[in-house]
Amino acid sequence: GAGVSQTPSNKVTEKGKYVELRCDPISGHTALYWYRQSLGQGPEFLIYFQGTGAADDSGLPNDRFFAVRPEGSVSTLKIQRTERGDSAVYLCASSLGGGGNTEAFFGQGTRLTVV
């Protein structure tokens, strides 16, 4: 595709519910990243995929958060038992390679609101 696409653009959910956020990276990009951005803050690293495998998931805040990328393209970030503190914009990015040497292109984000 032309760019990184994230769906939905907005999601409102009730506390305790389960949500899935989807990311479609740029075609051919092997590296995919998830970030969380709270108001007035910089993007906070969550997880990085190289192909199908999670190369670094050290940013996931707890075991309620999980992400998959089964075919090395689309990725889904899953949040169980959502809490109000999970409210933020979740950003996905992809890059042609990995290893920290190439430009990361961001999607427009999913704004998650937990009420």
Add this chain to the structure above:
Amino acid sequence: GENVEQHPSTLSVQEGDSAVIKCTYSDSASNYLPWYKQELGKRPQLIIDIRSNVGEKKDQRIAVTLNKTAKHFSLHITETQPEDSAVYFCAAYGSGNTGKLIFGQGTTLQVKP
């Protein structure tokens, strides 16, 4: 752990003046240092980047300088225009080049007409 410090948090300049934003990174192994611009409600977009084997890079009104010894890098915007108003983030890759891009806290730049 990896850390990127950025300042100032806010910066207001008159149109036509220069703006400088400074960052310090903690991991001496970081070899790729990008700068992103984020307009309100939009995605971060890369505006310039520098590799650690280069001391300076320029692209029209934007330049980035790097002091690798001190682990400092700065964004310079000359002849600022109102459309430069946005939040700017510096970033650095974490140890071992795992792809863990660490962002600074951001600088809100306001260019007054």
